[in-house]
Amino acid sequence: MDIAHLTQLNGRHMLHPMVDPKITQQSSPLILEKADGVYVWDVNGTRYLDTVASLWNVNVGHNPPAIKQAITEQLDKLAYWSTFQNTTNPPAIELSARLMEMFAPEGMAKVLFSSGGSDAIETALKIARQYWQLEGQAQKTKFISLKWGYHGVHFGGASINGNPLFRSAYEPLLPGCFQVESPYLYRNPWHESDPAELARLCAEELDRTIQYQGPHTVAALVAEPVQGAGGVIVPHASYWPMLRRICDKHGVLLISDEVVTGFGRIGAMCGARHWQVAPDIMALAKGINSGYVPLGATLLSGKVAGAFEHPDRSAPLMHGYTYSGHALACAAANANLDIVQTLDLPNQAATVGAYLNEQLLTLDRYPHVGDIRGLGMMAAIELVRDRQSKAPLAAPDTYVSTLVAQARAAGALIRVQGNRVILSPPLVFTKAHVDQAMSALHHAFAAAEALE
């Protein structure tokens, strides 16, 4: 099929996530055809550097032979059979044991598989409620989360989402969900510029909110170790330990949404480990198999799993998906995690990520760059109309479209979300790849500034 025809069909028939369909109809899509390592090619044969690991997920890079081989070998044996009613398959069993070993330091004991991040969060929320029922505290049903948090798009995840953009078109959502301030240094209601003090203020607000709601009504706090889609908001090191202490004080479960931070992105195997905190439940997806076959996983700590295994009561888990423990997805995950562990990608993300974040500071010379922040292989460049007012500079402003187009012209795919340029490269990025990304970014920013 020729490119013009593909473009026409895409505009006519396909809805794209998070896009106004009219924009899809009016603009030419970027039609990608192949990828290898940290590069991806469009249908015209143009090569781009992948600075975003597609959607924070292709952590081991594109086209790794070992993952393809694992998938095809599994395909030749058993592509799929459900894991309902105690039926199972070797890759799923192997993956469950492997995850427990990987996350033993966080005290994880059991896993329920699903098909992605939204599923993993939905599962976490339902498990939290059932846990409290089993513990004889059925009134504990409420969820608290952070402003700017992103937890996927299902009704539960949307209800705890910290950005009204993802909620307002789908209301009414789940009752009993409340958001507290996140430790967002660049914009916070206290105008606080000291990260430790801001962390303390945010933790105090959380503590007050739980007390106000009544600890006997709150099931869980849900948070990302570094807020990703909300704009790469990196908390002070004191923040997560404070979250843990407040949850413990009030008997509230701590759910760590590790969909982005899991498997190395911020320079540790998971975000909770980076902050040296053991959560009660962890939600994983994306980097679990670098996107080769959709997969999510919800991990339960020994404490939470224990409630379901109490010898004196029956506690069936009335939750799970047709594709829970999908053999191909789990086979891809096992091969992917071999790569993550063999290459020690969390360590590489720490080293190359530090270099990336240092290099990004050179973008400070452009007047519309308001803030530059990140940790490991996650970074955001926040665009403002001017540094004084900090008024967000977002699409459809031509500054933003020029930035994206010129980065592309310089050979790099970047993502702009609202007024933030988000960078989340594959964890196999080297310093040379960072240099390549930086030269494309400088080219793009210079071109966008020239318009002003």
Ligand code: PMP
């Ligand atoms: N949680 C977080 C922290 C995420 O970043 C995302 C997706 N970007 C999700 C949940 C939802 O994952 P999915 O899109 O796979 O449903």
